[in-house]
Amino acid sequence: MEKLKQNYTSPRWSMEIPDCSMPMSMDTYSRCSYNCLYCFSFFQKSHTTKGYLTGQPRSVNPEKVIALFENAAVNNTAAANKTDVQFFKYIQDRRIMQWGGLADEFDEYERRNGVTLELLRYFDKIDYPLSFSTKAAWWTEDSRYMELFARHTHNWHVKISIITADPEKARKIERGVPSPQERLAVIKRLADIGIHVTLRLRPFIIGCSEDYPTLIRAAKEAGADSVTTEFFCMESRADDRLKARYAAMSEVLGYDIHQFYMENSKQQGYKRLNRAIKAPIIHRMRELTHSLGMRFHVSDAFCRECNDACNCCGVPPEWGVSQTGNIGNAIIIAREKGFVTFSDVMESINKYFDFPWVGACGYNTGSNKARALLYDTTMAQWLRSNWNDTKKGTSPARAYGGVLVPDGKDENGDVIYRYAIKR
Structure with a gap:
């Protein structure tokens, strides 16, 4: 087996920087071991990264990531490279870092290589605020990870992504991912040690996610304290590879998703569906979530006014670690x-x-x-x-x-x- 190359560049600034409350985004690996049909990262990287489809995964270099945070802590611009310096103020003010933006940090690559674990031990040491996004389950039954998380109920937040409670639909759309029931068990294991957990009902896919009342209630019972949602977005400039993915999704969903998005989205290129379709669903979801005593968050461009806080990923607002200079927060101020x-x-x-x-x-x-x-x-x-x-x-x-x-x-x-x- 080829040795893992540790030359992947991360953290980075999110492309959602105009409206994101945690735009400093971290990925451990250059690709994800899961094969979700809706993955926007697949489209992005398969077109912009040479050898992405055939090459081996790469990871960040832990020593370089640690050096970034160490240099930022003492404002050592002389020792840092030019790119690293742009993150210094953000790190010095201990603004929360998003982990798992383009690839799952706890997937099978992590089980094999342990690079995330190495970095977790460092972030535990400096007590840095983090928000994780994952579909993986195995790591919550591994004491090496859970002992670290148990020490960070005050500043480590986890989003568990689940798009439906239906295990068969999930299996066909989220290939290689643990079942929805296994992921609900993850919520319980994390909540039991005091971690704030958000049900990440993203992407919401019509024909798949309408069982959200069942899913949200199950997440609440497992210990989640919030829900975040966003509708699936479709790349209309799809090549044959991506069209094949949409065709496979359509078989599961019972309609032609490519045609539906082309007919019901005004945008060019990246199709997001019209507000008239989304708003009634999002409002009903919000009402249900609030009735269960949970916070509700929307990262979708439409209905951002339904957010309970400027951080649309569900980070507890009382932590005060989110970056507030964004349009999402502007909408809340205007509201x-x-x-x-x-x-x-x-x-x-x-x-x-x-x-x-x-x-x-x-x-x-x-x-x-x-x-x-x-x-x-x-x-x-x-x-x-x-x-x-x-x-x-x-x-x-x-x-x-x-x-x-x-x-x-x-x-x-x-x-x-x-x-x-x-x-």
């Missing part, structure tokens, strides 16, 4: 006072994102032309421009289903957004 200005979220943006936009670690900056035009622009400046360009698809005016409506400008020349309640 509370009727409008929101850029100055309401500006402080956090200016503090953590003053590095060059073209050099943002792991961030897809697009074409050479875009990089040339924005060469001297910081990420903070880009985020402000995104706020003010009301015709841009990622602006508050365009990306959130009309919840925020432009309503003039403030004394700084920034767009004021008025809250428009929609159901």
Whole structure:
């Protein structure tokens, strides 16, 4: 067996940086051992990473990850590389790091190699706040992992991804993944030692996830204290490999998912379904979750106003570790006072994102032309421009289903957004 190469670059900045409350994202491995048909990471990496489909997985170099955090702690910019320095302020303020954005950190690669475990021992030592996203089960029956987690009920949070309570549908769509019942048992094992656990009902897939009342109640009984959801998004620029995945999903779901998304999504490229389809389901899900005494969170661009906190992944808001300079938080501010200005979220943006936009670690900056035009622009400046360009698809005016409506400008020349309640 080929020795695992430890040259994968992580952490990185999430592509959702405009509306993400924990944009510093960590992946242990370059790929996931699971084979979920809906995986957006598969599409992204199979098209942008040479040899992804045929190559062996790589991992991060634990020594380099540890050096990043050690150098940040003492602000040792001289010893750090240029890329690492952009994370320093975020780490120094102990903002929460998201773990498991593009690959599962506890999958079969981890069982074989143990790189996540090595890093967990370090983060335990420095008591750093973390939020994990996983479908794996075995690690919660391994004392090496659980003894570490038992010490971090105050700042380690876990999201367990389950899309349906139906084991047969799950088996066909989430290939190689433990059954929904096994994952519910994971929730119980973690909750029993005091860990805050969120049911990650993402992606919500029509034809598969309508049994959400059963699933949410089962998660509550197992010990989950919150739910987060987002609808499946479909890449319409699919090649034959991806179309074959959609065809396999369609067989399970009972309808042509590619056709359905093409007919019911207004967006170009990445199809997200229309708000009219999503909103009734999300509102009913929210009502059920609240009736059970659980927090509710939405990472979907539509219905972000249904969030109980600015962190749409379910991190306990009382921890105070989320980054608040994002559009998700702006929507909550507007919901509370009727409008929101850029100055309401500006402080956090200016503090953590003053590095060059073209050099943002792991961030897809697009074409050479875009990089040339924005060469001297910081990420903070880009985020402000995104706020003010009301015709841009990622602006508050365009990306959130009309919840925020432009309503003039403030004394700084920034767009004021008025809250428009929609159901």
